[in-house]
Amino acid sequence: TVIKSFTLVFPLAVIFAVSGLLFENICFAIAVNVIAIALSFVFQYYFGKFAGKDLLDTLKARFPKVKMIDDFAGKNEFMVVYVIKASGIGPSDLLSIIFGAMNVNFRKFFWASNLAMLPFNIFFTLLAHNGDLTNPDNLLYLIPIAVFSVTMSLVVKKMTNKKETK
Numbered sequence: 001t002v003i004k005s006f007t008l009v010f011p012l013a014v015i016f017a018v019s020g021l022l023f024e025n026i027c028f029a030i031a032v033n034v035i036a037i038a039l040s041f042v043f044q045y046y047f048g049k050f051a052g053k054d055l056l057d058t059l060k061a062r063f064p065k066v067k068m069i070d071d072f073a074g075k076n077e078f079m080v081v082y083v084i085k086a087s088g089i090g091p092s093d094l095l096s097i098i099f100g101a102m103n104v105n106f107r108k109f110f111w112a113s114n115l116a117m118l119p120f121n122i123f124f125t126l127l128a129h130n131g132d133l134t135n136p137d138n139l140l141y142l143i144p145i146a147v148f149s150v151t152m153s154l155v156v157k158k159m160t161n162k163k164e165t166k
Contacts, residue, residue: 012037012092012117013124020128029129033121034114041096041113048100056101065090070102078108085116086153092117119148 016033023029048055060067073080081099085092092113099109 012120016121016124017128020125023129026126026129029125030122033125034118037117037121038110038114040093041110044093044096045100045106045109048097049103051097051101053101056098059098059101066098069095069098073099073102073104077104078112080104081109081112082116082153085113086119119146122148 015036019029019033019036020026023032056066056070060070069080069084081104084090084095096109096113099113
């Protein structure tokens, strides 16, 4: 995944699924994915941070969504990163570079990115490890992932509201 962070080619779902296929222990596969994706986010973030304002200005001029992200990010960095990463509106690699170039607080970026990717990590790793798409029971994996995503969104929203009122 660290090598992947410089290629912008492989979707995260493929990386998660391959890990689910390669490792016998599902908890180990998920842990490997969490560590690998965290390292990937760090490299991408700092690449964007060092590329800096020139990169951000170029991207904002070329892509209106990047300007919109930049406008929202100053209000609540953690929630913006979490929602954008979890929604999948753009490639996670490119978004990490953009957040680095925007100089988003690293800790907020790191935790929000990893929390946003956790449900996808678990889902695709479990699906590749245990399931096949011909069995309708395997679609039950979606239920806890959806519940987790909604719960995390509510928790994050509540946390950020408390910080804004202080």
